[in-house]
Amino acid sequence: MLDFLEQVAEATMSLTALVKLLVFTTAVLQTEASHSAINEAKVTALCTVANQLSKTGEVAAYKYNQLKEAALASVQAAAVANQAAAATQDFNTSALYKAIALGAEKCLEDTLNDITTLTPLAIKAITNGAKTAGHIAELTELLRKATKMKSGGAGYCLGSATAATEADSVTDLSCPPEFIEAAHPAESLDKTIVTAGGYSNLDGEATFDSNTGKTSCGFLIGSSGNAANFWMAQTPPAQSVMAGFMTLKPHNSPNSEKATLTKLNTGAEAGKFSSPDSTPKKVFNAITDLTTHSVPGCGRTADEVLAQVAEGNSALEILTDVLASQPNYKAEGAAMAAAKAIRKTAAEGADSGIGEKIKDKIKQARTERLEGAQVTTKQLKDAQQPQGARRSLLLSHLNKRQQLAKLASQLTAEKSKHQSASKQLPNADACKSKTGDDCKDGCRWEGTGENKQCVVDKTYKPKQEEGAKDNKVTNTTGSNSFVINKTPLLIAFLLF
Template sequence: MTFRKTEATSIAIILFTAVFRTGTPSGFAISNTGWKKLCEMSETLVKLPGMAKGKLGLFTEAKKTYMETALMLQIATNMNPVSNNTVLYDALATLAAQKAATLADQTVGVINKAVQAATLATEQTGRIAEYIEMLAKASGSTGSTGFCLANSGGSSNDDTAALASKCIIKDRTYIAHTTDLDTSEFDGSGFKKFSTETNAKDSTATDKCVLYQNSGTQRAGMLYQHTTPVDHLQGLLKITASAGATAAIPQLSNIAANGVVTGSKTLGELYTTIASLNNIKAAAYTKTPSSIINELSADAKAVQEIRNQLALKTPELEASALDKAATELKDKLGQKNDAGETTVWAALKDLQVKGSEENSATDTKLVNLRDLGKLTKVLTYYYTQRRSELEKAKEALKQKEAQINTEKSKTATQICNEKTDADTCRKDKNCKYDDKKKEGPKCVLSEEGEKAAAKEAANQEGKDDKTNTSTTGSNSFVIKKTPLLLAVLFLA
């Protein structure tokens, strides 16, 4: 019996010792300053997804506004094609369309920057959140002396504060915004809140967390069974488990120069993607039709585009005349009225248009139509109207030509005979009025008219592309087809 009691006692002592050793913390806790420093990084990075959405949206909206402005200017041209401002409207419309095309070409690059920044920032905040949450929940039941995140005194677990901190992701709804990161947290050199290396080891709680052992032995129950330095959170926290164990958060305020990271730096890739997004300045892409017209009116390319439009509309002008006219119009383009409005904006801002609504006769202020679909409807309305006017003009011209040809084919005798009024007849030197005549037309050829008729009969008909002259007193005229064709081209 004695032997059995001794054996049982020995076994109990061994089990107690094993349990005691297994449950005894043998590593340090992360200091209160240390884990809160990690949260400061999260507070910066959590702004990036919303910024990516906002700046991408701003970029897209700027492209749309340039397109809207180009359409507004084209509408103004089609409303009044003979306006003195037409050349200016068309020149600025071309420049606005070019700007929109440039932004469209840049869209893929901006999307890549936005997605990359949002992805890497979200990835890192996720790492930090999981890390802090794991350590906060590492302590045992109430009364446990072990913990991995220390309070400010290093005497107990700070799990409640850690789990309530901004480190932990509680809301994945990212509201779009265009606010750059404050220079107190991010600039061209690095992450400014990390201006010095931070000691993340709590010197008081040195034997509280089995996660970070002090001995470096390969004892069961230890997570790190070596003394090799380990990078956590992509290097944001570096831990060495040994008799002189350390935990440090590196200095990150000087990892770049003018926004560029050279060489291999801790969080260098993350910094670069944030910098590329942060450098898309909201002011450069905040556009309105007014600001765009003012911007383009001062554009150095405007004078050349004005010259191009003049060359299209007045091909007969020589180069020197085109240059002079373009310069004069560019000067006009830059002029401002007493309200500070440029020439084109002053003419455009109060313009009322039709065709945007279901009832096409409804008037709408042009510059308030911030809708590509409605602007296209208005442009179509005025373009169709202009085409209709052109067709009518062409028909009128056709009828006029027919009338001219009819007049041209009449003989001098017929011209006189058609005059039934005595006064009208006598006003034509080729005619005379015979009031004694009982039958037939009383307006007949005068002696001078008979000579003209004889001469007319002797002349051959001119060809269509040559000048045809009919001399019959007040009916004398010169007919040329070239001006008629020019009239058609002008209307077109």
């Protein structure tokens, strides 16, 4: 009987122990199954930031387009002003137009020099913006794929308090795609996301508590060296991920783990974080340096450049400096006063809107231009394609050089004639000593009888030397063709 009671008691104790074990095991399983997951809405907010960071190159492209436009406008303005200077007969006005052309070239120089300033800013912002966007998108995709691998009531990493994410791709979460097919220049990133004060939608907490038994993310669960767990410590230290935009704090106790977005929606002033101590802040500042960089230039069109240079100081300073080198403008302030007077005259005495008035006068100048094989004369306001404009500039240059060559040839011939005449004409004593038929070649008989004498013939024209005959100026090709000298033909084309 005693043995029977002892057996019953032993069985009862074993059953009690079994029940306790089952209760404990169930509690443990339930506890692990109710660990927190990461809030999909918060990750999506972070992905919108990543999407903007991936567009940093578009801002750089916009800046370089500005440089290209400013440079092209300066080149076109200089070409127009140079043609006007060559076509204008008034000496002072021509000098002003030439100074404006040189001022436009200075605009081009400033624009091109800015490449050395913009390039390091662009490289820094593009490299770090794209790299950071990649960090965010890659871990987001890992969380999404880990969630998609769940089966039945198993846990998930990304979703809401009651359901796993339904995103089929990382782009469904607003992250940038793995490969960006096309990019378009943009003046700035989305100012509602990347604001002057920070990243507007990054405001902290990113996890939620759930007791549904379906949320359970291995990236957040700690353990005591359990090889089946991601973290092999019960409470591993907080881990910065996604380039510092998110912090994971795993824990072995349910709902004690945290995934936190770094709070970055405030703290920046005028687009910059002071003393940036993290990657997100450094990236933010680098992007601000790029977006706020002002591309230099005197305008985005040739007309804008002409007007700005004409009214500004660059052309005036060039003209003043050149005048100051001349004897008539050595007095203090004389060169500047003369330059201003020349400009005011060109602007028809106007005190305001000087740049626009001079620009309009420049474009009214008529110049020869090459259109195909035809030479025409038109006003500069009649726009010409760059290819034609370049050829018209060369045409104008050659015409001017040939005009100079013609004048030089005429002066040389005239000088030679006078030198020959002075050599061939005899003086009075030479004529007086001549007798009979020798009184010729610059001498002539004058008077009769006893008063007849051989004197200098002031109407005598010496015979032209053979060399001078071959040096005549010739034009055989019409009014629009180049006037050249026979003798220096080859040299003229080589030099001019």
